[in-house]
Amino acid sequence: MMMRETNLPTSQLANMASFGEECGIFGVYDHSEASALAYHGLFALQHRGQESAGIISYDSSVDRFYQRKDRGLVNRVFKPGDLGVLKGRSAIGHIRYSTTGEDNIVNIQPVMVDCVKGTIGVAHNGNLTNAAELHAELRSKGAIFQTTLDTEVILHLIASSKHKDLYDALEETLQRIDGAFSLLFITDHSLVAVRDRHGVRPLVMGRLDDSVVFASETCALDLVGAKFEREVRPGEMVIVTMKGVASRRFREAAAELSRCIFEYIYFSRPDSILFGRSVYEVQKGLGRELARERPVPADVVIAIPDSGNAAALGYSRESGLDFEMGLVRNHYIGRTFIQNTQLAREVGVKIKLNPVRSLIEGKRLIVVDDSLVRGTTSKKIVKMLKAAGAKEVHLRISSPPYRFPCFYGVDTPSPEHLIASRMSLKEIEQYLEVDSLAYLSCEGLVRVVTGGEPKEGVHFCKACFDGDYRIPVHSLREKGKGALEKK
16 A cells, blocks of 8 residues: 555554544535536535645546645635545545644545556545454554554555455455445546445435435535435445445444434534434523523523524524523634734633624623533633623523543543532532533433433434443543543
8 A cells, every 4th residue: 555654653643543534425426517516515514623634535537546635625625626636426525623633735635546456446434443453463564554543443454455356355444444435436437426324423314416425414405405315324324336236235234323412413414314313403492491400580591692592592492591692703814914913812712712892791691602612612602792781691501411522433531521520519600600401311301302202222322411421442541541430
């Protein structure tokens, strides 16, 4: 496999495969404007990652692959004229959430390699929980790694497989890797979509005329005009060629699926359909449940935009209190060039949010957000609201306390940086300087997400809230050791 050896220390290489990422992936097969569709699909998925973006395309008329990737937002990575260079009728794209190795440009996906099985490009959303072990095994056999991505382990396993047929080699590889993974592969004759047997991360398939489209969320299908067909099934490999669409089962679906519940709370866009349900309706339902569980006398409900909007609306309707846009978000800042200066410290969160004083002054506020992880931004927002004249600030979180790190593709900090892992409720209230703080219960969360009717064989992974890791996490467990001991 043609790759450049990285200069990273051996210790970092040994640990590099321990971390994945929550990202967005998009693919299209057999369309005259494949790269343009991939660009717009990634644009629709931008909320899933702002660190980097990339597209690989293949032009069968000249038997050539093209790629463009860089750090930054989609509309900054792809300049005018780039899409014209990304020729061909097939393409895959990737946008990336900030994670380990973020300053190394070779870590930007999709990743493309030449090996005995041919040229292969791959885009990955998720985390391989046994990647460190596989990485060590491959290095001991002489493998040379170019990136610090667990994704590269997959490519090495494919390349080293004794199976001559690419799909047999891929199937063998998929049987060896564990954890959460939604994958898109591009070759010189196919597009392949894969989803892990637990169904942790979403991946959907759609049709655009005679073309087949894959995306992390249905909102990306909507933007490009594709019609949703179905989810890629847990344990399934969908192979698209000029002969049509074929399905292979590389592993049986887990007896109990482990869909990520945090997808509903934080990652997925409100206009998407996730695991068969409207994200917007679920988020609004979480707000309703929160109002039932954690009421408090107040004058008005406001959201921390945009993450708390739907839940705040649900809280307002259930409580009978008015919902107002008490905080206005600046949607045009992108990345700021302001460094860690005195000005930056003074401006702080106001770069993104600004209070509407006429709606806040003298009012008892219920402030709704979807989650509370580190607490640093929430502390600044509370201070800003009180400076704008708020009489009381009651913070309501439409999810349970986030106490445990995720090993399945969300780049969460270690337990000592999770505020709910190191502080009691009263201590968090004092730190944030709120008049009260309350979270949604785990029971209430599950009740809303399942519609009150849990399905047999379907489990929603909420390990970040309760520490119940249903999928083995191997050596990754050290990352959450402190939190796991508290369980």
